[in-house]
Amino acid sequence: MGAHFNFELKATDGTARTGVIETPRGEIRTPAFMPVGTAATVKAMMPESVAATGADILLGNTYHLMLRPTAERIDRLGGLHRFMNWQKPILTDSGGFQVMSLAGLRKLTEKGVTFKSHIDGSKHELTPERSMEIQRLLGSDIVMCFDECPALPADRDRIADSMHLSMRWAERSRAAFGDRPGHALFGIMQGGLEPDLREESARALQEIGFEGYAIGGLAVGEGQEAMFGCLDYATGYLPADRPRYLMGVGKPDDIVGAVARGVDMMDCVLPSRSGRTGQVFTRHGVVNIKNARHQDDPRPLDEACGCPACRNYSRAYLHHVFRSQEIISSMLLTWHNLHYYQELMQGMRDAIAAGSFAAFQADFHAQRARGDVAQL
Numbered sequence: 001m002g003a004h005f006n007f008e009l010k011a012t013d014g015t016a017r018t019g020v021i022e023t024p025r026g027e028i029r030t031p032a033f034m035p036v037g038t039a040a041t042v043k044a045m046m047p048e049s050v051a052a053t054g055a056d057i058l059l060g061n062t063y064h065l066m067l068r069p070t071a072e073r074i075d076r077l078g079g080l081h082r083f084m085n086w087q088k089p090i091l092t093d094s095g096g097f098q099v100m101s102l103a104g105l106r107k108l109t110e111k112g113v114t115f116k117s118h119i120d121g122s123k124h125e126l127t128p129e130r131s132m133e134i135q136r137l138l139g140s141d142i143v144m145c146f147d148e149c150p151a152l153p154a155d156r157d158r159i160a161d162s163m164h165l166s167m168r169w170a171e172r173s174r175a176a177f178g179d180r181p182g183h184a185l186f187g188i189m190q191g192g193l194e195p196d197l198r199e200e201s202a203r204a205l206q207e208i209g210f211e212g213y214a215i216g217g218l219a220v221g222e223g224q225e226a227m228f229g230c231l232d233y234a235t236g237y238l239p240a241d242r243p244r245y246l247m248g249v250g251k252p253d254d255i256v257g258a259v260a261r262g263v264d265m266m267d268c269v270l271p272s273r274s275g276r277t278g279q280v281f282t283r284h285g286v287v288n289i290k291n292a293r294h295q296d297d298p299r300p301l302d303e304a305c306g307c308p309a310c311r312n313y314s315r316a317y318l319h320h321v322f323r324s325q326e327i328i329s330s331m332l333l334t335w336h337n338l339h340y341y342q343e344l345m346q347g348m349r350d351a352i353a354a355g356s357f358a359a360f361q362a363d364f365h366a367q368r369a370r371g372d373v374a375q376l
Contacts, residue, residue, distance in 0.1 A: 054342035063098035079139030091142035128172035159192035184211035202237035235262035275334030284371030307339035
């Protein structure tokens with residue numbers, strides 16, 4: 001393991017955990033929510049604004065960046081941190097998930113995946129080795145193994161074959177990653193909703209050895225109940241002294257439920273994407289700013305929120321700029337959503353440290369259940 005990448009568990013409360021991941025570019029407080037900066041930008045946000053919400057780490061996207069502007073170009077320009085003006089840690093996904101969702105545009109073999117760009121139809125190949133090379137050129141602090149992720153539901157044989165392929169690719173990813181002090185490689189557990197396949201996958205990954213472990217293949221259509229059912233046992237198959245990352249999750253209640261089940265890291269496009277479509281997350285539930293009832297409302301989105309949208313603007317104004325398709329609407333609503341998500345993470349970290357996570361969870365659900373029409 002790199003000399004400057006370390007995970008320290010600070011406190012546990014039931015299965016929930018809080019800790020700190022140390023990297024040369026700064027500390028990541030866990031449980032951590034990672035805003036998604038797909039194309040080297042969190043849409044509608046300046047990097048310093050993202051940092052102001054409390055984010056310790058961003059996620060970048062291998063698939064999108066390898067196509068445009070290309071990893072080689074980013075490397076020539078000094079790496080992804082300099083390119084996008086974000087000096088804190090960056091995690092990059094491997095490109096596997098995006099390539100898998102191209103369906104008719106890809107061809108899968110033992111070696112890797114060949115696919116056509118969704119931008120211009122040009123042909124590309126992504127293998128474990130090439131994915132590691134791209135992520136090295138980007139300069140990511142946390143690199144993800146190249147894996148295959150089948151959509152659920154899928155039959156057991158398909159899930160087993162896919163998991164075994166991902167484990168072979170994990171071994172190749174580890175070999176290609178090499179020795180890079182200060183940078184971390186995370187393995188990705190697969191196995192669908194099959195406990196024995198999840199356990200087999202976790203064992204195979206630990207034999208290879210990684211700085212952290214991701215739980216992949218969830219939030220792909222199985223529903224919250226099935227996802228929680230899987231997390232009830234899946235986190236227990238992973239080592240307690242390494243970070244656990246649940247990929248692509250999610251809604252606030254998904255996040256609280258995942259933390260309750262021992263997850264340390266999450267990412268999702270939801271807060272930024274919802275901000276651009278007028279969906280706002282608050283303590284009381286989701287506000288649709290496009291609804292006509294907000295047009296004369298002088299109140300903030302959430303009187304207890306300290307973000308610029310809530311401090312300085314009324315619901316009436318936010319309704320107006322959204323309806324008028326003004327760019328400031330995306331900026332303010334995204335800022336609010338990211339602020340809300342980071343406040344939620346801080347609340348959970350504090351509650352776990354204080355041994356009061358069950359009370360935090362109960363209060364979280366009670367506030368949302370009380371989210372009457374007047375609040376929303």
